[in-house]
Amino acid sequence: MTNPAGNTAQPFSLAVAPNGARKTHTDHPRLPMTPAELAQCAKDCLDAGAAMIHLHVRRADGTHSLETADYAPAIDAVRRAVGEALVIQLTTEAVGIYRPDQQIAAIRALRPEAASVAVRELLPQEGDPAQARDFFHWMHRERVVAQYILYDAADVRRYAALRASGAIPPGRHWVLFVLGRYAAGQTSTPADLLPFLQAWREHGMELAGTPWAVCAFGPQEAACATAAVLLGGHARIGFENNMQLPDGSVAPDNAALLAGVRGALGGLALPPMDAHALRALLA
Template identity: 65%
Template sequence: MTRAYALAVAPNGARRTHADHPALPMTPDELGACAKACLEVGTAMIHLHVRKADGTHSLEVSDYAAGIAAVRRAVGDELVLQVTTEAVGIYAPAQQIATVQALRPEAISVALREILPDATHAPAAQAFFGWLWRENVTAQYILYDTEDVAHYWRLRASGAIRPGRHWVLFVLGRYSKGQLSSPSDLLPFLSAWQTGADALGEASGATPWAMCAFGPREAECALAAVLYGGHARIGFENNLYLPDGSISPDNAASLRALTSAAAPLALAPMTADALRELTR
């Protein structure tokens, strides 16, 4: 039997430009074309960063509206469209929250350490988490290390984050030398994840998890995650290389490095609707 996994593309990120790779999408039309190409490879979700007119990172509603419209024209509802709230040292938690509440997108990603950097931000963050849950905005909580994992489970235990309508993302190798990830970087996350689930009395698979990685072992890390029952995010945001060390021609080729390795193991990417059902 074939087992399905969710494949997401992170095609651009907040910092890279055409100077880093000519196929990195920056404009709304480029995002739409990239989304369509990645859909054909099997992705279920696009992790969306948009830019200002000068090419710099934006969380402005008008910039997001243009990017969202372009992706929807290209793929309709065949991809889950996940809006990033990444601050990049520019936006404060209140601005991140205001953008999401103005857009009311289908899905968002949010780093716990950005939206809740200290106890003074706890009331606003908890109110935001509750708003996401009530408004059926699927959140993906970004966890950079095992302390972030423990923080997530404390928020779950307190009721600040309710069960359901969300998933999490483990960022492998974010603080490693050269930001080069290895499949072994997944193991501390999985151990901390199981510890937190056990403490709450929840099956470790009840809340879905995914991972992203840096460097040419990205596809290898992603395959390890899928084999452990998780899901994967791949793309030019974190890595421009194929497993053989060559530059990937585009995001679709980077995704294909995983799907081609997973297929002989009876692992197949799921559809957007299956991902919506998984994270509802």
Template identity: 65%
Template sequence: MTRTFALAVAPNGARRTHADHAALPVTPAELGQAAKACLDAGAAMLHLHVRRPDATHSLEVGDYEAGIAAVKQAVGDQLVLQVTTEAVGIYTPGQQIATVHALRPEAISVALREVLPDAAHEAAAEAFFAWMWCERIVAQYILYDAADVAHYWRLRAKGAISPGRHWVLFVLGRYSAGQRSSPADLLPFLQAWRDGAAGAGVTPDPASSIGGDATPWAMCAFGPRESECALTAVLFGGHARVGFENNLYLPDGSLAADNAASLRAVAEAAAPLALRPMSANALRELTA
């Protein structure tokens, strides 16, 4: 029996440019072209970063509207379009939240440590989480280490993050030397997930392979072992995000031609194990 998993693409990130790879999408037109190629390669979701005219990172509404329009023109609703709120040391938590309020996108990603860095930001962040849940905006909470996982479960225990309408992303290798991850880097996240769920009093879902409730989880991984990490996550019952934001190389060490090639590497490795990428609509059902 074939099992499906969500395969997401992060095609550009906030920092890389054409100087890093000629096929890295920067302009709205390039984002649209990349979206179509990635859809054909098995992606269910596109993690969207947009840029200013000088190619630097932007959370400005106008820049987002142009990028979103280009992707929608290319693929319609065949990809879940996830807007990033990454600060990159430029935007405050208030500005991150304001961008989401203005755009009201289908989905966003938000790092707990950015939007809720200390107690002074607690009320605003928790109001933001509640607003998204009510507006049916699917949040993906980005967790960089075991401490972030524990923080997530504390928020769940106090009701600041409600069950459903969200998922989480474990980031492998973000703070390691050279940002090079390995499949073993996933294990501390899975242990912290089990421990956090137990501490929050969550009754384990029998369908969960790692303990806790039915909240979906995914991972992204820095460095050339990205595909190995992705396949490991899928085998554990999770989902995967790959792309040029985190890695430019294929499993054999060669430079990937484009983001679609990175997606195909994961899909092709998963296929003999009766694992295949799901559609955008299946991902929408999973995170509803």
């Protein structure tokens, strides 16, 4: 089977991003915040087809945290709930609270299996390129799988330049295209993927073989995910960016969002990866 990019269709991975840094139970009663809630969500999403969970944790007051004391109980709870059946990816999102050195220190202290890093946060234009380069190479050496978050085509070009300069080492990482971050109403459409892929190809990243995934905002999240998979990518789904089903109704939980995407792609004979297959892809 070939996809519209002309390549043999590969199994796809689904990641769940179940909460994000800012939303709370007032946004949705099933949005997981505590370690116990994250553990139950992980179990539900594993059953719905997830291979990875993108983890945000909170302080006791419900606000965003990158602190080891807040991360450790959540990581332990999720691992007890699902064992090795999900890749646990930690966020380094700053949310206007953390500096790049603090974001880096969190991952160095926790040494997770995987972590997401926004290029524009870890390496702002006025930032220390040596600090970011050292961190990117540390993750590669320590086998912490990085996912570099790219918000627009300019970010793709910058990522390509960092690859060309050696600041980002080849292999053992992937990227995430964030669709519609700057769209009116922050609502994504499948067409938002096209500028990313154009820049990706222009800079030779398609030939480099680095895997990529998308996340999207709003009720077309499932359509964006389906388009990404058909074009050779992977998808991240969940309440962090979207709480609506394709018909505009509010999803009962994160697992329902995943199940919808899995069902649509299953109808096209495209199988979801499990965590072991995802680890092999990213190794």
